Amino acid sequence: MYVLPIENIKNENVGKKAKNLRDLIKNDLPVPNGFAITSEAFYDFIEKNMLTERINNIISDLDVDDFDKLRKASENIMELINSKNMPGDIKNEIADAYEDMDISKEAKAVGGVALDLVKIGRGQTNVIVRPSTDKDFSPMHAVFARGLSNLVDAVKKCWSLFYTPEAIFYRRKKGIKDFSIGVVVQKAVDPEKSGNVLINDNIVIEASWGFGEGISNGLVIPDRYILEKDGKILNKRVGKKPWRYVRDLLSNNVVKDSVFSEYINAEVLDDEEIKYIFEISKKFDNSIIEWCKKRDKFYVVDVKRFAKVKETNFSGEVVFKGFGLSSGIASGKVKFISGSDDFERVEKGDIIAVQFLSPVFIPILNKINGVISEYGGLTSNFALVCREFGIPCIAEVDTSIFIENQDITINGYTGEILRVSKG
Numbered sequence: 317m318y319v320l321p322i323e324n325i326k327n328e329n330v331g332k333k334a335k336n337l338r339d340l341i342k343n344d345l346p347v348p349n350g351f352a353i354t355s356e357a358f359y360d361f362i363e364k365n366m367l368t369e370r371i372n373n374i375i376s377d378l379d380v381d382d383f384d385k386l387r388k389a390s391e392n393i394m395e396l397i398n399s400k401n402m403p404g405d406i407k408n409e410i411a412d413a414y415e416d417m418d419i420s421k422e423a424k425a426v427g428g429v430a431l432d433l434v435k436i437g438r439g440q441t442n443v444i445v446r447p448s449t450d451k452d453f454s455p456m457h458a459v460f461a462r463g464l465s466n467l468v469d470a471v472k473k474c475w476s477l478f479y480t481p482e483a484i485f486y487r488r489k490k491g492i493k494d495f496s497i498g499v500v501v502q503k504a505v506d507p508e509k510s511g512n513v514l515i516n517d518n519i520v521i522e523a524s525w526g527f528g529e530g531i532s533n534g535l536v537i538p539d540r541y542i543l544e545k546d547g548k549i550l551n552k553r554v555g556k557k558p559w560r561y562v563r564d565l566l567s568n569n570v571v572k573d574s575v576f577s578e579y580i581n582a583e584v585l586d587d588e589e590i591k592y593i594f595e596i597s598k599k600f601d602n603s604i605i606e607w608c609k610k611r612d613k614f615y616v617v618d619v620k621r622f623a624k625v626k627e628t629n630f631s632g633e634v635v636f637k638g639f640g641l642s643s644g645i646a647s648g649k650v651k652f653i654s655g656s657d658d659f660e661r662v663e664k665g666d667i668i669a670v671q672f673l674s675p676v677f678i679p680i681l682n683k684i685n686g687v688i689s690e691y692g693g694l695t696s697n698f699a700l701v702c703r704e705f706g707i708p709c710i711a712e713v714d715t716s717i718f719i720e721n722q723d724i725t726i727n728g729y730t731g732e733i734l735r736v737s738k739g
Contacts, residue, residue: 322347350501485681
């Protein structure tokens with residue numbers, strides 16, 4: 317079996333995200349309807365298309381610290397996966413599950429001609445397709461699809477996302493050889509707002525407009541609410557949210573879109589919404605919960621373990637104070653970069669200054685000592701990976717006050733930046 321409803325998952329190899337969704341359903345939390353595709357589907361796909369040896373040859377001796385080689389290897393593998401046909405047996409199971417998405421349990425129980433009549437006109441549900449691996453880090457892209465042909469292409473695209481440069485780099489540096497390549501397909505929700513809840517010593521709610529990719533890709537400074545375990549709000553900070561991710565109705569893709577000026581600095585959540593999210597958080601501990609809201613309905617779309625930001629302190633002349641996302645103290649020269657084209661300029665021990673905390677920077681984590689960024693939040697994907705690699709990271713920094721190759725020291729816990737005098 318390649319495909320099964322999320323609520324029926326047991327020990328199948330479907331990845332952590334799919335199993336997390338199953339557990340959320342068992343806890344009676346609102347989860348969009350959907351199904352999971354097992355890792356076996358992917359491995360049979362590459363075997364039947366004779367890709368196993370070709371992919372292994374590309375990555376077996378790959379130097380992931382050479383970004384040009386890493387990028388080329390990624391492009392080759394992703395093209396191989398997306399260009400091949402889906403085997404008929406896998407496609408048929410996907411088609412059956414997709415057709416059943418909008419059919420109630422009562423209709424399925426009736427069966428026969430009545431069920432056939434219900435199915436007429438089905439199979440055109442708008443769905444969102446996401447990768448599901450067995451690690452908390454996974455490619456964070458979402459792919460929309462409508463219609464079986466588009467869904468099959470979306471599944472292949474999700475499989476290919478396991479071979480982005482940042483995904484290959486992460487697995488190699490973490491020594492991960494065997495991993496799940498599952499896929500989750502859910503009925504699409506186009507949220508007006510979304511965010512994450514971090515449950516640890518306190519409860520931290522982050523919120524922004526549109527899809528959660530705005531926060532996970534580090535494009536915004538999210539609104540931040542810090543609550544005690546009894547729900548009392550200790551601190552509230554309204555962030556700067558110039559961008560959001562929305563579904564483009566023509567292409568059906570998730571795209572970056574500018575936010576209307578009156579919403580950039582507007583508060584995302586009201587008191588009732590904060591209270592509702594807090595009630596959900598009481599079911600968990602040491603976790604990150606991803607949520608979204610469309611009209612009057614909240615949905616929980618993922619939950620994963622949270623690596624706590626550890627306390628670190630130092631003293632000196634503080635020239636700026638941002639918001640610490642990943643703990644640790646590091647010194648180095650400031651290097652301004654905007655994307656992968658700047659990677660060659662980064663030297664060992666630099667502290668990179670960026671506008672957004674994009675996952676594209678993951679492949680240079682072994683070279684840098686730290687990160688300062690204008691935008692980003694605690695649950696930005698790059699911040700989560702920085703905590704895994706022990707790289708100090710600070711957001712909400714006015715990087716314009718620094719100059720190229722300036723020596724600074726940063727404290728990723730307090731968010732403080734010190735000027736280092738040479739003499």
